[in-house]
Protein backbone atom coordinates (compact mmCIF):
# COMPACT_ATOMS: atom_id res chain seq x y z
CA UNK A 418 0.00 0.00 0.00
CA UNK A 419 1.25 3.51 -0.71
CA UNK A 420 2.13 5.55 2.32
CA UNK A 421 -0.89 7.79 2.05
CA UNK A 422 -3.26 4.90 2.00
CA UNK A 423 -3.57 4.69 5.74
CA UNK A 424 -4.70 8.30 5.79
CA UNK A 425 -7.23 7.55 3.12
CA UNK A 426 -8.55 4.66 5.11
CA UNK A 427 -8.76 6.77 8.22
CA UNK A 428 -10.50 9.59 6.38
CA UNK A 429 -13.04 7.18 4.98
CA UNK A 430 -13.54 5.54 8.31
CA UNK A 431 -13.89 8.74 10.27
CA UNK A 432 -15.91 10.80 7.80
CA UNK A 433 -19.36 9.77 9.00
CA UNK A 434 -18.32 10.24 12.63
CA UNK A 435 -17.56 13.91 12.31
CA UNK A 436 -13.84 13.46 12.82
CA UNK A 437 -12.76 13.77 9.19
CA UNK A 438 -12.32 17.56 9.34
CA UNK A 439 -10.07 17.07 12.35
CA UNK A 440 -8.10 14.52 10.38
CA UNK A 441 -7.68 16.69 7.28
CA UNK A 442 -6.70 19.63 9.42
CA UNK A 443 -4.07 17.66 11.31
CA UNK A 444 -2.57 15.57 8.54
CA UNK A 445 -1.10 17.83 5.89
CA UNK A 446 -1.29 16.26 2.49
CA UNK A 447 -3.87 13.65 3.42
CA UNK A 448 -5.88 13.03 0.28
CA UNK A 449 -9.55 13.86 0.49
CA UNK A 450 -11.90 10.94 0.86
CA UNK A 451 -13.33 9.47 -2.29
CA UNK A 452 -10.32 9.65 -4.62
CA UNK A 453 -10.60 7.39 -7.63
CA UNK A 454 -7.51 5.41 -6.55
CA UNK A 455 -8.93 4.74 -3.11
CA UNK A 456 -9.77 1.10 -2.41
CA UNK A 457 -13.33 -0.07 -2.08
CA UNK A 458 -14.77 1.34 1.09
CA UNK A 459 -13.08 -0.39 4.01
CA UNK A 460 -15.13 -2.27 6.55
CA UNK A 461 -16.29 -0.18 9.47
CA UNK A 462 -17.08 -0.99 13.05
CA UNK A 463 -20.77 -1.84 13.21
CA UNK A 464 -22.66 -0.78 16.36
CA UNK A 465 -25.29 -3.47 15.75
CA UNK A 466 -22.64 -6.20 15.76
CA UNK A 467 -21.05 -4.72 18.88
CA UNK A 468 -24.42 -4.87 20.57
CA UNK A 469 -24.99 -8.45 19.46
CA UNK A 470 -21.70 -9.59 21.00
CA UNK A 471 -22.23 -7.69 24.24
CA UNK A 472 -25.82 -8.97 24.56
CA UNK A 473 -24.56 -12.53 24.46
CA UNK A 474 -21.42 -12.19 26.59
CA UNK A 475 -23.24 -10.12 29.22
CA UNK A 476 -26.40 -12.23 29.20
CA UNK A 477 -27.60 -13.71 32.49
CA UNK A 478 -27.12 -17.13 30.90
CA UNK A 479 -23.33 -16.71 31.16
CA UNK A 480 -23.63 -15.86 34.87
CA UNK A 481 -20.99 -13.17 34.86
CA UNK A 482 -18.23 -15.27 33.18
CA UNK A 483 -16.29 -16.08 36.35
CA UNK A 484 -12.88 -17.63 35.71
CA UNK A 485 -13.23 -21.40 35.58
CA UNK A 486 -17.04 -21.35 35.32
CA UNK A 487 -19.29 -22.83 32.65
CA UNK A 488 -20.24 -19.27 31.68
CA UNK A 489 -16.62 -18.35 31.06
CA UNK A 490 -16.13 -21.46 28.94
CA UNK A 491 -19.30 -20.69 26.97
CA UNK A 492 -17.94 -17.20 26.28
CA UNK A 493 -14.69 -18.76 25.07
CA UNK A 494 -16.51 -21.12 22.71
CA UNK A 495 -18.59 -18.25 21.36
CA UNK A 496 -15.55 -16.09 20.62
CA UNK A 497 -13.68 -19.04 19.11
CA UNK A 498 -16.63 -19.74 16.82
CA UNK A 499 -16.73 -16.09 15.77
CA UNK A 500 -13.02 -16.11 14.97
CA UNK A 501 -13.53 -19.21 12.91
CA UNK A 502 -16.40 -17.60 10.98
CA UNK A 503 -14.10 -14.67 10.20
CA UNK A 504 -11.51 -17.07 8.82
CA UNK A 505 -8.82 -16.35 11.40
CA UNK A 506 -6.26 -19.08 11.98
CA UNK A 507 -6.46 -20.86 15.34
CA UNK A 508 -3.49 -20.16 17.62
CA UNK A 509 -4.59 -22.06 20.70
CA UNK A 510 -2.47 -24.60 22.47
CA UNK A 511 -4.38 -27.86 22.31
CA UNK A 512 -3.27 -29.29 19.00
CA UNK A 513 0.27 -30.49 18.57
CA UNK A 514 2.20 -30.40 15.33
CA UNK A 515 1.27 -26.82 14.54
CA UNK A 516 3.31 -25.31 11.74
CA UNK A 517 6.09 -22.96 12.88
CA UNK A 518 4.88 -19.48 13.71
CA UNK A 519 5.66 -16.68 11.30
CA UNK A 520 5.97 -19.22 8.49
CA UNK A 521 5.00 -18.53 4.94
CA UNK A 522 1.98 -20.75 4.54
CA UNK A 523 -1.32 -19.84 6.07
CA UNK A 524 -2.63 -23.40 6.00
CA UNK A 525 -4.80 -24.72 8.81
CA UNK A 526 -3.75 -27.76 10.72
CA UNK A 527 -6.02 -30.77 10.56
CA UNK A 528 -8.52 -30.76 13.37
CA UNK A 529 -8.70 -33.65 15.73
CA UNK A 530 -5.55 -35.29 14.41
CA UNK A 531 -2.26 -35.81 16.23
CA UNK A 532 -3.76 -34.55 19.43
CA UNK A 533 -2.03 -37.03 21.68
CA UNK A 534 -4.93 -39.32 22.41
CA UNK A 535 -7.37 -36.60 23.38
CA UNK A 536 -11.03 -36.66 22.60
CA UNK A 537 -11.72 -35.46 19.07
CA UNK A 538 -11.75 -31.70 19.23
CA UNK A 539 -14.57 -29.45 18.13
CA UNK A 540 -13.72 -26.95 15.41
CA UNK A 541 -13.53 -24.09 17.90
CA UNK A 542 -11.29 -25.90 20.34
CA UNK A 543 -8.11 -25.17 18.48
CA UNK A 544 -8.54 -21.46 19.21
CA UNK A 545 -8.40 -22.29 22.93
CA UNK A 546 -5.10 -22.01 24.79
CA UNK A 547 -5.77 -23.71 28.13
CA UNK A 548 -4.27 -22.22 31.29
CA UNK A 549 -2.65 -24.29 34.02
CA UNK A 550 -4.74 -23.17 36.99
CA UNK A 551 -5.65 -24.62 40.34
CA UNK A 552 -8.32 -23.93 42.92
CA UNK A 553 -8.24 -25.13 46.49
CA UNK A 554 -11.47 -26.59 47.80
CA UNK A 555 -12.67 -27.83 51.17
CA UNK A 556 -14.12 -31.31 50.73
CA UNK A 557 -15.74 -30.78 54.15
CA UNK A 558 -15.33 -28.23 56.94
CA UNK A 559 -11.78 -28.32 58.31
CA UNK A 560 -11.66 -29.57 61.89
CA UNK A 561 -9.42 -28.30 64.69
CA UNK A 562 -8.99 -29.51 68.24
CA UNK A 563 -6.60 -27.82 70.65
CA UNK A 564 -5.44 -29.15 73.98
CA UNK A 565 -4.90 -26.83 76.93
CA UNK A 566 -2.45 -27.32 79.77
CA UNK A 567 -5.17 -28.81 81.99
CA UNK A 568 -5.42 -31.75 79.56
CA UNK A 569 -8.77 -30.73 77.99
CA UNK A 570 -9.28 -31.02 74.21
CA UNK A 571 -11.42 -28.17 72.78
CA UNK A 572 -13.22 -28.68 69.45
CA UNK A 573 -13.32 -25.48 67.39
CA UNK A 574 -15.62 -24.50 64.51
CA UNK A 575 -13.84 -23.40 61.34
CA UNK A 576 -14.66 -19.83 60.37
CA UNK A 577 -16.18 -19.08 63.77
CA UNK A 578 -13.56 -20.09 66.36
CA UNK A 579 -10.59 -20.09 64.04
CA UNK A 580 -9.50 -19.04 60.56
CA UNK A 581 -7.22 -20.83 58.11
CA UNK A 582 -4.80 -18.49 56.40
CA UNK A 583 -4.50 -19.46 52.72
CA UNK A 584 -1.27 -21.38 52.26
CA UNK A 585 -0.75 -24.45 50.15
CA UNK A 586 -2.68 -27.67 50.64
CA UNK A 587 -1.71 -29.21 53.97
CA UNK A 588 -2.21 -32.86 54.81
CA UNK A 589 -3.77 -34.04 58.07
CA UNK A 590 -0.93 -34.62 60.56
CA UNK A 591 -2.66 -36.10 63.60
CA UNK A 592 -2.10 -34.86 67.14
CA UNK A 593 0.93 -32.59 67.50
CA UNK A 594 2.70 -31.12 70.48
CA UNK A 595 2.51 -27.29 70.64
CA UNK A 596 5.42 -25.18 71.91
CA UNK A 597 5.12 -21.46 72.54
CA UNK A 598 7.45 -18.75 71.17
CA UNK A 599 7.20 -15.03 71.79
CA UNK A 600 10.39 -13.88 70.05
CA UNK A 601 12.49 -14.94 67.09
CA UNK A 602 15.09 -16.34 69.51
CA UNK A 603 12.39 -18.39 71.27
CA UNK A 604 11.28 -19.78 67.95
CA UNK A 605 14.79 -20.89 67.00
CA UNK A 606 15.12 -22.54 70.42
CA UNK A 607 11.86 -24.48 70.48
CA UNK A 608 11.27 -25.37 66.80
CA UNK A 609 11.63 -29.07 66.06
CA UNK A 610 10.50 -31.29 63.22
CA UNK A 611 6.85 -32.29 63.61
CA UNK A 612 6.13 -29.87 66.44
CA UNK A 613 3.51 -27.10 66.13
CA UNK A 614 4.32 -23.61 67.34
CA UNK A 615 2.14 -21.03 69.08
CA UNK A 616 3.33 -17.53 68.15
CA UNK A 617 2.08 -14.34 69.72
CA UNK A 618 4.01 -11.83 67.57
CA UNK A 619 2.31 -9.75 64.83
CA UNK A 620 1.86 -11.85 61.65
CA UNK A 621 4.21 -9.92 59.35
CA UNK A 622 7.07 -10.24 61.79
CA UNK A 623 6.51 -13.85 62.72
CA UNK A 624 6.19 -14.84 59.04
CA UNK A 625 9.68 -13.46 58.50
CA UNK A 626 10.96 -15.42 61.49
CA UNK A 627 9.57 -18.63 60.02
CA UNK A 628 11.56 -18.08 56.83
CA UNK A 629 14.90 -18.14 58.68
CA UNK A 630 17.29 -20.57 56.97
CA UNK A 631 18.14 -22.14 60.35
CA UNK A 632 14.58 -23.48 60.44
CA UNK A 633 14.73 -25.10 57.00
CA UNK A 634 14.89 -28.64 58.45
CA UNK A 635 12.50 -28.06 61.34
CA UNK A 636 9.86 -25.69 60.03
CA UNK A 637 6.69 -26.11 62.08
CA UNK A 638 3.90 -27.85 60.13
CA UNK A 639 1.28 -25.82 62.02
CA UNK A 640 1.55 -22.32 63.43
CA UNK A 641 -1.13 -21.07 65.83
CA UNK A 642 -1.58 -17.34 66.27
CA UNK A 643 -4.07 -15.31 68.31
CA UNK A 644 -6.67 -13.66 66.04
CA UNK A 645 -9.11 -10.84 66.65
CA UNK A 646 -12.45 -12.32 65.80
CA UNK A 647 -13.94 -14.86 63.45
CA UNK A 648 -15.96 -14.08 60.35
CA UNK A 649 -18.90 -15.47 62.29
CA UNK A 650 -19.73 -17.77 59.41
CA UNK A 651 -18.84 -21.45 59.57
CA UNK A 652 -16.72 -22.73 56.69
CA UNK A 653 -18.49 -25.34 54.59
CA UNK A 654 -17.38 -27.57 51.76
CA UNK A 655 -16.53 -25.43 48.74
CA UNK A 656 -13.86 -23.32 47.06
CA UNK A 657 -11.23 -21.69 49.26
CA UNK A 658 -9.18 -18.67 48.25
CA UNK A 659 -8.65 -17.54 44.72
CA UNK A 660 -7.77 -19.49 41.61
CA UNK A 661 -4.03 -19.39 41.04
CA UNK A 662 -1.47 -20.52 38.54
CA UNK A 663 -0.58 -24.19 38.99
CA UNK A 664 2.92 -25.08 40.12
CA UNK A 665 4.99 -24.62 43.24
CA UNK A 666 4.75 -21.30 44.98
CA UNK A 667 7.85 -20.22 46.89
CA UNK A 668 7.65 -20.86 50.58
CA UNK A 669 4.45 -22.89 50.62
CA UNK A 670 5.68 -26.25 49.49
CA UNK A 671 3.48 -26.06 46.46
CA UNK A 672 -0.01 -26.08 45.16
CA UNK A 673 -0.08 -29.04 42.87
CA UNK A 674 -3.13 -29.78 40.80
CA UNK A 675 -4.98 -32.77 42.16
CA UNK A 676 -2.55 -33.31 45.02
CA UNK A 677 -2.55 -32.76 48.75
CA UNK A 678 1.07 -31.72 49.19
CA UNK A 679 2.21 -30.57 52.57
CA UNK A 680 3.16 -26.88 52.72
CA UNK A 681 5.87 -25.38 54.88
CA UNK A 682 3.48 -24.17 57.57
CA UNK A 683 -0.26 -23.87 57.80
CA UNK A 684 -1.31 -20.87 59.82
CA UNK A 685 -4.36 -20.99 62.05
CA UNK A 686 -5.62 -17.97 63.95
CA UNK A 687 -7.69 -18.68 67.04
CA UNK A 688 -10.46 -16.40 68.21
CA UNK A 689 -12.18 -15.64 71.49
CA UNK A 690 -11.17 -17.20 74.79
CA UNK A 691 -8.73 -19.63 73.23
CA UNK A 692 -6.83 -16.74 71.62
CA UNK A 693 -6.17 -15.45 75.15
CA UNK A 694 -5.15 -18.87 76.43
CA UNK A 695 -2.87 -19.28 73.41
CA UNK A 696 -1.18 -15.93 74.11
CA UNK A 697 -0.78 -17.01 77.75
CA UNK A 698 1.10 -20.14 76.64
CA UNK A 699 -1.64 -22.52 77.78
CA UNK A 700 -2.12 -24.38 74.47
CA UNK A 701 0.00 -27.53 74.40
CA UNK A 702 -1.51 -29.75 71.70
CA UNK A 703 -3.23 -29.46 68.32
CA UNK A 704 -5.00 -31.77 65.87
CA UNK A 705 -5.90 -30.15 62.55
CA UNK A 706 -7.63 -31.93 59.66
CA UNK A 707 -7.66 -29.49 56.74
CA UNK A 708 -9.96 -31.42 54.36
CA UNK A 709 -8.45 -29.27 51.64
CA UNK A 710 -7.56 -30.35 48.12
CA UNK A 711 -6.20 -28.56 45.10
CA UNK A 712 -8.00 -29.16 41.84
CA UNK A 713 -7.26 -28.15 38.27
CA UNK A 714 -9.44 -25.38 36.82
CA UNK A 715 -10.58 -25.59 33.22
CA UNK A 716 -10.34 -22.26 31.42
CA UNK A 717 -8.58 -20.92 28.35
CA UNK A 718 -7.46 -17.89 26.46
CA UNK A 719 -8.96 -17.66 22.97
CA UNK A 720 -6.42 -16.83 20.28
CA UNK A 721 -6.83 -16.22 16.56
CA UNK A 722 -4.41 -15.02 13.93
CA UNK A 723 -4.79 -12.84 10.88
CA UNK A 724 -1.57 -13.64 9.09
CA UNK A 725 0.18 -10.65 7.53
CA UNK A 726 0.36 -10.35 3.75
CA UNK A 727 3.56 -8.33 3.61
CA UNK A 728 7.05 -9.56 2.79
CA UNK A 729 8.14 -12.41 5.10
CA UNK A 730 10.08 -10.22 7.53
CA UNK A 731 7.06 -7.91 7.87
CA UNK A 732 4.52 -10.73 8.13
CA UNK A 733 6.69 -12.25 10.85
CA UNK A 734 5.93 -9.20 13.01
CA UNK A 735 2.68 -9.03 14.91
CA UNK A 736 0.43 -6.65 16.75
CA UNK A 737 -1.49 -8.26 19.64
CA UNK A 738 -5.02 -7.02 20.23
CA UNK A 739 -6.38 -8.12 23.61
CA UNK A 740 -9.49 -7.87 25.75
CA UNK A 741 -10.53 -9.89 28.78
CA UNK A 742 -13.60 -12.06 28.55
CA UNK A 743 -13.85 -13.11 32.21
CA UNK A 744 -15.77 -11.17 34.85
CA UNK A 745 -16.67 -11.62 38.51
CA UNK A 746 -19.57 -14.06 38.29
CA UNK A 747 -22.55 -14.38 40.60
CA UNK A 748 -22.72 -12.11 43.65
CA UNK A 749 -24.11 -12.82 47.09
CA UNK A 750 -27.48 -11.15 47.71
CA UNK A 751 -26.83 -7.70 49.15
CA UNK A 752 -23.43 -7.33 47.52
CA UNK A 753 -22.77 -5.37 44.31
CA UNK A 754 -26.48 -4.65 43.99
CA UNK A 755 -27.41 -8.34 43.90
CA UNK A 756 -31.00 -9.30 44.73
CA UNK A 757 -32.84 -12.61 44.92
CA UNK A 758 -34.03 -11.94 41.36
CA UNK A 759 -30.65 -11.03 39.87
CA UNK A 760 -27.23 -11.98 41.19
CA UNK A 761 -25.36 -11.83 37.88
CA UNK A 762 -22.57 -9.28 37.60
CA UNK A 763 -22.93 -9.22 33.83
CA UNK A 764 -19.75 -7.36 32.94
CA UNK A 765 -21.19 -5.67 29.86
CA UNK A 766 -18.80 -2.73 29.95
CA UNK A 767 -16.15 -4.74 31.83
CA UNK A 768 -15.13 -6.17 29.46
CA UNK A 769 -17.69 -7.56 27.02
CA UNK A 770 -17.35 -4.13 25.40
CA UNK A 771 -13.62 -4.62 24.78
CA UNK A 772 -14.22 -8.14 23.46
CA UNK A 773 -16.92 -6.89 21.11
CA UNK A 774 -14.63 -4.17 19.78
CA UNK A 775 -11.76 -6.65 19.34
CA UNK A 776 -14.07 -8.95 17.38
CA UNK A 777 -15.11 -6.05 15.17
CA UNK A 778 -11.46 -5.17 14.55
CA UNK A 779 -10.88 -8.76 13.48
CA UNK A 780 -13.91 -8.64 11.18
CA UNK A 781 -12.91 -5.33 9.60
CA UNK A 782 -9.30 -6.41 9.00
CA UNK A 783 -10.32 -9.86 7.77
CA UNK A 784 -12.64 -8.19 5.24
CA UNK A 785 -9.31 -7.29 3.66
CA UNK A 786 -7.01 -6.26 2.09
CA UNK A 787 -4.82 -8.01 4.62
CA UNK A 788 -2.25 -5.84 6.40
CA UNK A 789 1.50 -6.36 6.00
CA UNK A 790 2.06 -7.35 9.62
CA UNK A 791 0.25 -10.18 11.32
CA UNK A 792 -2.37 -9.47 13.95
CA UNK A 793 -2.98 -11.78 16.91
CA UNK A 794 -6.35 -11.46 18.63
CA UNK A 795 -6.38 -12.78 22.18
CA UNK A 796 -9.42 -12.89 24.44
CA UNK A 797 -7.79 -13.50 27.78
CA UNK A 798 -9.39 -14.99 30.86
CA UNK A 799 -8.52 -14.42 34.51
CA UNK A 800 -7.97 -10.66 34.32
CA UNK A 801 -10.17 -10.18 37.36
CA UNK A 802 -8.13 -12.79 39.27
CA UNK A 803 -4.84 -10.96 38.69
CA UNK A 804 -4.23 -10.93 34.91
CA UNK A 805 -3.75 -14.69 34.92
CA UNK A 806 -4.61 -15.05 31.23
CA UNK A 807 -2.34 -12.33 29.89
CA UNK A 808 0.48 -13.54 32.15
CA UNK A 809 -0.02 -17.06 30.80
CA UNK A 810 0.05 -15.66 27.26
CA UNK A 811 3.42 -13.95 27.70
CA UNK A 812 4.80 -17.03 29.51
CA UNK A 813 3.92 -19.21 26.50
CA UNK A 814 3.43 -16.69 23.72
CA UNK A 815 1.42 -17.63 20.63
CA UNK A 816 3.71 -15.30 18.69
CA UNK A 817 7.40 -14.65 19.48
CA UNK A 818 7.72 -11.80 21.99
CA UNK A 819 10.70 -10.31 20.14
CA UNK A 820 8.59 -10.06 16.99
CA UNK A 821 5.59 -8.58 18.73
CA UNK A 822 5.55 -4.88 17.88
CA UNK A 823 2.81 -3.73 20.23
CA UNK A 824 -0.18 -4.72 22.32
CA UNK A 825 -3.40 -2.76 22.06
CA UNK A 826 -5.63 -3.77 24.96
CA UNK A 827 -9.30 -2.82 24.99
CA UNK A 828 -11.12 -2.22 28.29
CA UNK A 829 -14.48 -0.70 29.14
CA UNK A 830 -15.38 1.18 25.99
CA UNK A 831 -19.14 1.19 26.49
CA UNK A 832 -19.78 4.55 28.14
CA UNK A 833 -18.57 8.02 27.22
CA UNK A 834 -16.07 9.53 29.64
CA UNK A 835 -17.11 13.08 30.59
CA UNK A 836 -13.48 14.04 31.26
CA UNK A 837 -12.42 13.52 27.64
CA UNK A 838 -15.32 15.23 25.90
CA UNK A 839 -14.16 17.58 23.17
CA UNK A 840 -15.85 20.80 22.06
CA UNK A 841 -17.94 18.67 19.71
CA UNK A 842 -19.40 16.93 22.76
CA UNK A 843 -17.84 13.62 21.72
CA UNK A 844 -15.96 11.66 24.37
CA UNK A 845 -12.54 10.48 23.20
CA UNK A 846 -11.04 7.19 24.29
CA UNK A 847 -7.87 7.52 26.30
CA UNK A 848 -4.70 5.54 26.14
CA UNK A 849 -3.35 4.46 29.52
CA UNK A 850 0.29 5.45 29.96
CA UNK A 851 -0.02 7.76 26.93
CA UNK A 852 3.18 9.62 27.81
CA UNK A 853 5.25 6.46 28.23
CA UNK A 854 5.67 5.59 24.55
CA UNK A 855 5.51 7.17 21.10
CA UNK A 856 2.19 5.46 20.30
CA UNK A 857 -0.25 8.07 21.59
CA UNK A 858 1.46 11.04 19.98
CA UNK A 859 1.79 9.12 16.68
CA UNK A 860 -1.93 8.34 16.68
CA UNK A 861 -2.79 11.97 17.36
CA UNK A 862 -0.47 12.97 14.49
CA UNK A 863 -2.50 10.63 12.29
CA UNK A 864 -5.59 12.57 13.28
CA UNK A 865 -7.02 9.96 15.59
CA UNK A 866 -8.89 11.46 18.53
CA UNK A 867 -6.95 9.68 21.29
CA UNK A 868 -6.82 11.39 24.67
CA UNK A 869 -4.35 11.30 27.52
CA UNK A 870 -5.58 9.23 30.47
CA UNK A 871 -7.38 11.90 32.52
CA UNK A 872 -6.98 10.03 35.82
CA UNK A 873 -3.29 9.10 36.03
CA UNK A 874 -3.50 8.76 39.83
CA UNK A 875 -5.75 5.72 39.42
CA UNK A 876 -2.88 3.84 37.72
CA UNK A 877 -5.04 2.37 34.97
CA UNK A 878 -1.83 1.64 33.04
CA UNK A 879 -0.94 -1.10 35.52
CA UNK A 880 -4.53 -2.25 36.11
CA UNK A 881 -5.29 -4.13 32.93
CA UNK A 882 -3.78 -6.82 30.75
CA UNK A 883 -1.51 -4.48 28.81
CA UNK A 884 0.76 -4.54 31.86
CA UNK A 885 1.60 -8.23 31.31
CA UNK A 886 2.80 -7.40 27.81
CA UNK A 887 4.68 -4.32 29.03
CA UNK A 888 6.41 -6.51 31.62
CA UNK A 889 8.16 -8.42 28.83
CA UNK A 890 9.09 -5.22 26.99
CA UNK A 891 6.29 -4.99 24.42
CA UNK A 892 4.89 -1.49 23.88
CA UNK A 893 1.50 -2.03 25.46
CA UNK A 894 -1.37 0.30 26.30
CA UNK A 895 -5.06 0.06 27.08
CA UNK A 896 -7.65 2.05 25.15
CA UNK A 897 -10.61 2.84 27.39
CA UNK A 898 -13.34 5.24 28.43
CA UNK A 899 -14.09 3.32 31.61
CA UNK A 900 -13.24 5.91 34.22
CA UNK A 901 -16.63 6.62 35.74
CA UNK A 902 -19.03 3.82 34.97
CA UNK A 903 -21.26 3.77 38.08
CA UNK A 904 -22.06 0.11 37.34
CA UNK A 905 -18.44 -1.02 37.59
CA UNK A 906 -18.37 -4.51 39.16
CA UNK A 907 -22.11 -4.26 39.84
CA UNK A 908 -25.03 -6.48 38.89
CA UNK A 909 -26.29 -3.46 36.94
CA UNK A 910 -23.43 -3.63 34.39
CA UNK A 911 -25.97 -4.84 31.80
CA UNK A 912 -25.91 -4.67 28.00
CA UNK A 913 -28.71 -2.08 27.89
CA UNK A 914 -26.71 0.47 29.90
CA UNK A 915 -24.12 0.91 27.14
CA UNK A 916 -23.88 3.45 24.34
CA UNK A 917 -23.18 1.49 21.17
CA UNK A 918 -22.66 4.55 18.97
CA UNK A 919 -19.95 5.66 21.39
CA UNK A 920 -18.46 2.18 21.42
CA UNK A 921 -18.38 2.16 17.62
CA UNK A 922 -16.56 5.52 17.59
CA UNK A 923 -13.99 4.09 20.00
CA UNK A 924 -13.79 1.01 17.82
CA UNK A 925 -12.99 3.19 14.80
CA UNK A 926 -10.17 4.82 16.77
CA UNK A 927 -8.83 1.39 17.71
CA UNK A 928 -9.18 0.26 14.10
CA UNK A 929 -7.28 3.31 12.89
CA UNK A 930 -4.52 2.65 15.40
CA UNK A 931 -4.41 -1.01 14.45
CA UNK A 932 -4.34 -0.31 10.71
CA UNK A 933 -1.49 2.17 11.19
CA UNK A 934 0.58 -0.37 13.14
CA UNK A 935 -0.37 -3.42 11.09
CA UNK A 936 0.45 -1.69 7.82
CA UNK A 937 4.03 -1.36 9.02
CA UNK A 938 3.80 2.41 8.86
CA UNK A 939 3.82 2.89 12.62
CA UNK A 940 6.24 1.12 14.98
CA UNK A 941 5.80 2.56 18.47
CA UNK A 942 8.70 2.64 20.93
CA UNK A 943 8.91 3.14 24.66
CA UNK A 944 10.33 6.44 25.78
CA UNK A 945 13.65 6.23 27.65
CA UNK A 946 13.33 4.55 31.02
CA UNK A 947 9.95 2.95 30.22
CA UNK A 948 8.09 0.86 31.00
CA UNK A 949 8.27 1.55 34.71
CA UNK A 950 5.80 -0.84 36.23
CA UNK A 951 6.06 0.10 39.90
CA UNK A 952 3.63 2.57 41.36
Ligand SMILES: [Zn+2]
Pocket residue numbers: 741767768800828829
Ligand atom coordinates in the same frame (compact mmCIF):
# COMPACT_ATOMS: atom_id res chain seq x y z
ZN1 LIG B 1 -11.80 -5.03 33.01
